[in-house]
Amino acid sequence: MNIVVCVKYVPDATGDRKFESDNTVDREGVDGLLSELDEYAVEQSLQLKEKLGSDGGDSEVTVLTIGPAGAVDAIRKALQMGADKGVHVQDDAIAGSDAFATSLVLAEAVKKLPHDLVVCGMASTDGGMGVVPAMLSERLGLPGATLGSSIELDGQTLKIRRDGDTATVTVEATLPAVLSVTDQSGEARYPSFKGIMAAKKKPVETWSLADLGVDAGQVGLEASYTAVEETQARPPRTAGEIVKDEDGSGAKALVDFLVSKKFV
Ligand SMILES: Cc1cc2nc3c(=O)[nH]c(=O)nc-3n(C[C@H](O)[C@H](O)[C@H](O)COP(=O)(O)OP(=O)(O)OC[C@H]3O[C@@H](n4cnc5c(N)ncnc54)[C@H](O)[C@@H]3O)c2cc1C
Numbered sequence: 001m002n003i004v005v006c007v008k009y010v011p012d013a014t015g016d017r018k019f020e021s022d023n024t025v026d027r028e029g030v031d032g033l034l035s036e037l038d039e040y041a042v043e044q045s046l047q048l049k050e051k052l053g054s055d056g057g058d059s060e061v062t063v064l065t066i067g068p069a070g071a072v073d074a075i076r077k078a079l080q081m082g083a084d085k086g087v088h089v090q091d092d093a094i095a096g097s098d099a100f101a102t103s104l105v106l107a108e109a110v111k112k113l114p115h116d117l118v119v120c121g122m123a124s125t126d127g128g129m130g131v132v133p134a135m136l137s138e139r140l141g142l143p144g145a146t147l148g149s150s151i152e153l154d155g156q157t158l159k160i161r162r163d164g165d166t167a168t169v170t171v172e173a174t175l176p177a178v179l180s181v182t183d184q185s186g187e188a189r190y191p192s193f194k195g196i197m198a199a200k201k202k203p204v205e206t207w208s209l210a211d212l213g214v215d216a217g218q219v220g221l222e223a224s225y226t227a228v229e230e231t232q233a234r235p236p237r238t239a240g241e242i243v244k245d246e247d248g249s250g251a252k253a254l255v256d257f258l259v260s261k262k263f264v
Contacts, residue, residue: 001052001059002114005045006106006136007038007078009071010126022221023228024096025126027068034074038121039081039188044151044181045119046082046189051153060084062113066094066105072204079199080191086204087113093209096221099127103135105219108212110140117158120180122147137178145173149184 011030018026034042042063049059063078065071066089075086089109097105110118118140123130137144148160148171156175161168163184173179191199209216217223243253258264 001049001116003045003048003059003061003117003119004110004113004115005041005061005063005078005083005119006132007041007063007065007074007121008035008124009033009065009067009074010035010124013125019231022096023231024221027070032070032073034077035121035125037123037125037183040181040183040185041119041121042078042081042083043188044185047186048117048151048153062087064106064109064113065089066102066109068095075204076199077191079202080196081189082195085202088204088206089208089212090206091209091216093216093220096224097219098224098226099129099131099135100225101219101223103132103139105209105212105214106132106136107139108214109207110136112212116175118142118178120178122180122182133178133180140178142176142178143173144178145171146180148179148181151179151181151185
């Protein structure tokens with residue numbers, strides 16, 4: 001069973017995230033890391049591999065990312081968690097790509113890899129659109145089972161539980177398929193010391209757009225169907241209102257505040 005897990009390299013949310021003058025995210029000058037929501041995708045891929053392994057099956061987990069030079073760190077983290085090998089699609093022409101172009105490059109990369117199951121996170125922690133998995137399944141012509149909170153594999157049948165606000169649905173698909181998993185799908189493991197050491201020897205290939213046969217004119221900011229028109233820094237947090245309850249009026253002041261904010 002060949003599992004390809006797609007992970008995004010995103011600016012560290014605890015760091016100082018900046019935008020370039022063309023309103024794209026500064027991905028070079030800031031620390032980046034494996035998108036937290038994609039750790040769940042790696043975890044579920046490894047659990048499927050282990051389950052298949054315990055049934056005597058032979059599986060491989062390939063981690064795939066599109067990103068600048070630093071994105072290899074996202075691959076390293078997934079290899080340390082237990083993935084077997086990595087593919088890094090790196091090409092300056094990709095910078096500023098919208099979801100449409102990202103899904104195109106991802107699809108062409110997946111087509112070059114043996115793939116029975118393509119696993120994604122529910123959304124990235126920077127763009128946060130949550131659309132790439134569906135776009136990927138469309139481009140690959142494969143069924144898309146998205147937003148799985150529990151994942152089961154029975155032979156060639158993939159079964160997920162998707163928890164909605166008003167209902168829980170079970171979605172089934174026949175492999176090969178595209179799957180996205182939520183942050184409710186189970187805690188992601190921390191790399192063990194053994195895993196960190198083993199990752200140093202695991203292979204990582206670097207591919208360009210030419211390797212994928214993708215014309216640079218189809219990707220990047222110029223080819224983007226959408227553009228971020230303007231960015232505004234969020235106003236600095238204020239200290240907030242402090243209520244001193246010296247005469248028992250604290251509770252009333254609190255309720256008045258909650259009412260004024262329409263919280264109650
Ligand atoms: C603030 C901001 C706003 C944006 N707004 C838009 C917009 O309105 N329209 C638009 O088209 N684009 C927009 N983009 C660009 C968009 O973020 C990128 O195209 C991105 O690569 C795909 O969208 P996403 O990060 O939202 O992915 P999502 O759709 O949230 O991604 C879901 C999953 O797809 C996989 N995936 C996503 N990107 C990669 C990658 N580079 N490598 C490997 N796997 C990946 C991961 O498994 C991830 O969990 C925006 C970017 C930013 C930072």
